[in-house]
Amino acid sequence: MHGHTAWEDYTVTDGQSFTPTYRVPEGVPANWAVGVLGLTGLVAYFGVHEIARPKPDETLVISGAAGGVGSIASQLAKIYGLRVIGIAGSPAKCEWLLHEAGVDGVINYRTEDVGKRLTELCPDGIDIFFDNDGGPTLDIALDRLRAGGRVVLCGATSRYAAKPQPPGPVNYLALVMVNGRMEGLLGRDYIPRRAEAVDAMLPLLRSGRLKSKEDVLVGLREAPRGLARLYSGDNIGKQLLRMDPAPGN
Numbered sequence: 001m002h003g004h005t006a007w008e009d010y011t012v013t014d015g016q017s018f019t020p021t022y023r024v025p026e027g028v029p030a031n032w033a034v035g036v037l038g039l040t041g042l043v044a045y046f047g048v049h050e051i052a053r054p055k056p057d058e059t060l061v062i063s064g065a066a067g068g069v070g071s072i073a074s075q076l077a078k079i080y081g082l083r084v085i086g087i088a089g090s091p092a093k094c095e096w097l098l099h100e101a102g103v104d105g106v107i108n109y110r111t112e113d114v115g116k117r118l119t120e121l122c123p124d125g126i127d128i129f130f131d132n133d134g135g136p137t138l139d140i141a142l143d144r145l146r147a148g149g150r151v152v153l154c155g156a157t158s159r160y161a162a163k164p165q166p167p168g169p170v171n172y173l174a175l176v177m178v179n180g181r182m183e184g185l186l187g188r189d190y191i192p193r194r195a196e197a198v199d200a201m202l203p204l205l206r207s208g209r210l211k212s213k214e215d216v217l218v219g220l221r222e223a224p225r226g227l228a229r230l231y232s233g234d235n236i237g238k239q240l241l242r243m244d245p246a247p248g249n
């Protein structure tokens, strides 16, 4: 079994929030197993494929675009033939999105006016907004949804540590005006369908069309720093921690 527990050798648990260990296909490296072919990849795959239900040539905008989920979802959306605009928080992330993930446009939300840039990059509006950060960008995107627009609620990194919690989106009535849909996605519900995602993504990974971008720290002592990087935005791609076999780690 594996699941949510502490960074410790032994855990006392009632078994809640644990899921069965799964066997990955022969030759799949461990980093893929816990990243692109793990929960991170499941969320990206089913979020794009089933919640967004994309049609070719539609425009998808994604926040947290260069993170673990975002880096995979952005590439999958490109592979499905969408026009993709990635929103991320550093020049290095924007570079990676443009030149490695192959998205069509990027916005650095820390230095640019997101609304103004979205209007420039998506003059006809947005068909799909894939939200990983849960911040003010959601309201900005809601304002620009096209008829039949969809919002995929994947995560809300900007809200997790915020005290007090900021108010929710105010522009939700925009969904009424465009017959839109906003839908949450819980990755663990898709665990029974993992094989579908693996079957779809593994050939893409092996051919190099889909890149598994990873940010690897080594040693359990680095675990707190790894977690903090998700909030500082220092990670590019999936934040992983590899156990150092040396004694004391």
Ligand SMILES: NC(=O)c1ccc[n+]([C@@H]2O[C@H](COP(=O)([O-])OP(=O)(O)OC[C@H]3O[C@@H](n4cnc5c(N)ncnc54)[C@H](OP(=O)(O)O)[C@@H]3O)[C@@H](O)[C@H]2O)c1
Residues within 6 Å of the ligand: 039, 040, 043, 064, 065, 066, 067, 068, 069, 070, 087, 088, 089, 090, 093, 132, 133, 135, 153, 154, 155, 156, 157, 158, 159, 185, 186, 187, 188, 229, 230, 231, 232, 233, 234, 235, 237, 238, 239
């Ligand atoms: N629904 C599910 O079942 C499910 C499953 C897995 C993950 N998730 C969610 O999906 C999201 C992405 O997860 P991940 O593991 O791939 O993490 P991640 O995107 O690799 O890392 C988090 C990123 O959030 C961004 N961020 C941090 N503080 C922010 C802020 N105040 N405002 C805006 N962005 C901020 C940073 O990127 P920038 O540099 O771009 O700011 C950071 O790199 C998370 O919200 C996570 O909880 C949901």
